[in-house]
Amino acid sequence: MIQIKSREEIEIIKEGADILGRAHGEVAKNVKEGVTTASLDKIAEEFIKDNGGVPSFKNYNGFPYTLCISENEQVVHGFPGEKVLESGDIVSIDCGVFYKGFHSDSAFTYPIGTVEDKTMELLIKTKESLYKGIEKARVGNRLGDIGFEIQQYVEQFGFGVVRELVGHGVGKNLHEDPEVPNYGKRGKGIKLVDGMVIAIEPMINLGTKNIVQEADGWTIRTQDKRPSAHFEHTVAITKEGTEVLTTHKYIEEIIKF
Numbered sequence: 001m002i003q004i005k006s007r008e009e010i011e012i013i014k015e016g017a018d019i020l021g022r023a024h025g026e027v028a029k030n031v032k033e034g035v036t037t038a039s040l041d042k043i044a045e046e047f048i049k050d051n052g053g054v055p056s057f058k059n060y061n062g063f064p065y066t067l068c069i070s071e072n073e074q075v076v077h078g079f080p081g082e083k084v085l086e087s088g089d090i091v092s093i094d095c096g097v098f099y100k101g102f103h104s105d106s107a108f109t110y111p112i113g114t115v116e117d118k119t120m121e122l123l124i125k126t127k128e129s130l131y132k133g134i135e136k137a138r139v140g141n142r143l144g145d146i147g148f149e150i151q152q153y154v155e156q157f158g159f160g161v162v163r164e165l166v167g168h169g170v171g172k173n174l175h176e177d178p179e180v181p182n183y184g185k186r187g188k189g190i191k192l193v194d195g196m197v198i199a200i201e202p203m204i205n206l207g208t209k210n211i212v213q214e215a216d217g218w219t220i221r222t223q224d225k226r227p228s229a230h231f232e233h234t235v236a237i238t239k240e241g242t243e244v245l246t247t248h249k250y251i252e253e254i255i256k257f
């Protein structure tokens with residue numbers, strides 16, 4: 001069942017999303033060659049707690065960390081650890097904040113040092129596809145309009161759209177109805193109505209769309225071991241317009257592409 005949010009609830013989510021955006025910004029300052037991904041997790045956890053939030057992911061269904069950090073062929077749900085970032089890597093950082101009873105959720109994929117041209121194109125086009133999907137997230141449209149837009153945009157570059165993992169409603173629970181696929185048919189799916197809050201999160205592979213799960217029970221990687229990118233925002237759909245509640249602006253003060 002879809003939980004419709006009041007204007008007051010949307011404002012609370014936006015406040016939490018600001019903490020989340022600034023946590024991403026603190027992490028962004030440290031996303032570079034030579035750092036361990038575990039050190040990034042610590043930065044995010046401390047920042048969120050110091051600013052009155054709770055990390056949404058930590059202990060969610062037993063997930064052990066504040067951040068999902070997914071490198072290169074990893075799609076999502078990777079574990080932070082002792083791996084040191086190197087030039088040529090890409091790294092997806094996904095984070096959620098729980099604040100005054102509501103979650104927010106956003107992700108960004110970074111290039112480390114110099115990455116291959118095709119990989120950089122994957123990052124750029126995946127990020128663009130997120131905003132193209134958001135443009136279709138408006139009252140009166142249907143869920144399929146969002147997925148169609150993302151899919152047709154990235155497939156023209158030969159990229160693969162992950163099918164098994166999708167965006168979702170966001171609210172009192174981190175993952176609520178509806179599911180928000182990154183593929184679909186124009187004009188199909190449920191109608192978007194005033195007060196829906198959803199996370200749109202294209203997960204796009206350089207090669208084929210197929211994925212497998214690693215033995216840790218969490219990490220998802222591409223079957224062909226080619227890179228995958230992931231960008232996400234939490235957005236509120238209202239009759240006054242669609243508002244992006246999460247922000248990448250603190251990240252984009254550090255890294256521009």
Ligand code: MG
Pocket residue numbers: 094095096105106107201232
């Ligand atoms: Mg997320």
Ligand code: MG
Pocket residue numbers: 105167168199201232
């Ligand atoms: Mg999400």
